[in-house]
Amino acid sequence: MSKPPRTRFRSLDGILLLDKPRGLSSNQALQRVRHLFRAQKAGHTGSLDPLATGLLPVCFGEATKIAGGLLGARKAYDTVARLGIVTDTDDAEGQPLRERPVPALSIDAIDTALRALTGRIRQRPPIYSALKRGGEPLYAKARRGEVVEVEEREVDVHAFELQAAADLLDAGQPLLRLHVECGSGTYVRALVRDLGEALGCGAHVAELRRLWVDPFREPKLWTLDDLQALAGRGERGLDACLLPVESGMASWPEVEVDAAQAARLSYGQQVSGGFRPPGPVAIFDPRGRALGLGEVDGDGLLRPQRLFSWACTQPDVPAAGAR
Incomplete structure (x- = not known):
């Protein structure tokens, strides 16, 4: 008897709001969804017991970098x-x-x-x-x-x-x-x-x-049956179920950086600019695209914490130690 073909995983970023069914552990539900989407990297935020149903946010790819913040949400x-x-x-x-x-x-x-x-x-x-x-x-x-x-x-x-x-x-x-x-x-x-x-x-x-x-107060949930039906019609329909990474970042205060500041952050350097408020923040570029998570200190300096891969490809980087 021949073995079923191995899943060929792909790079995929985004957040799925899964309606977990009763009887599956959160990890079992995660693995089913991961194979349906053929996602290389996936994680869930906040386990539900097998008896429980309802919202289980599943983070794919770069979205796994914000999963810790969603774990602590209301x-x-x-x-x-x-x-x-x-x-x-x-x-x-x-x-x-x-x-x-x-x-x-x-x-x-x-x-x-x-x-x-x-x-x-x-x-x-x-x-x-x-x-x-x-x-x-x-x-x-x-x-x-x-x-x-x-x-x-x-x-x-x-x-x-x-x-x-x-x-x-x-x-x-x-x-x-x-x-x-x-x-x-x-x-x-x-x-x-x-x-x-x-x-x-x-x-x-x-x-x-x-x-x-939080921040998904009025979620559109997808059941495993919904996703299985979409998978039978091709991956474009599946991918349309995903929310952008930015949708999961509403719980962090936003700070905006320009191109030069983004370049410095991408190399692990802190940047000045009188950033507020102090504490964990979501970093965005002027076009509204999220670059990742950072930390603002009491002097308004911004330090990178977990940046997304697309934030780490800045072409022009100043000398190390520059601000």
Whole structure:
């Protein structure tokens, strides 16, 4: 039996807003998309659990250089909490640890518990998580049966709100439908777990969907089926799904440099010009094309951090050390 032909990868730059399906890990979804696009280099920003669906930004080529900034962006989710059962993973994929009766709950009591988990809070991440200790993910240790102690850490929960409780209040399934907006490092599974404890019955995530990630607040999402259908008609249709690298840079303040300054930056030199504000910035040329990421110090000097390949091909470069 002959082997399928090996994928011939190509250079490709841009951002795909993938609608990750349930049942795939983020890396499995990434690899499928990478092979569909035949992209030499690809990475995703912010893992979604296999149970979760929704927005998974996939960065191709030079866009991988801004992926770290997207990881720390504000995100929004809709989730369904199943009350009364605690699992080892804090979601429906895990093994039940204990079951408790669900008490009679009012909307006021639920809202009070939600408010206590909103703002700058301390959260203990799930033991089944990708956080690393000693260079190894915690989930690998947990799967081996090792005792895993996870320290609490501060996270930002901008919104934790009840959308519907009809399932619970109508004596149906003990489900709460919730909306979450949070910052980097926040685990929705842990929020739901802690909500269940506050309500006196425990809880786990039954469903989870990521709605948006800054700066993609109203994303046009592409499913794997969408992309597979487009791939059958040629790569031009696939490539039309990609957003430019610049679309992912809205979270950084912009600074503009001229051709001479761009040339110096391309050789790793800092440039003066009274740049503002201090801190990480997105560097653009006068035509509005992004050149990469930089850092502005307190004196207004701009230093290159991660420049795109097209920014590193400047023909006329001043002598080293020049400003």
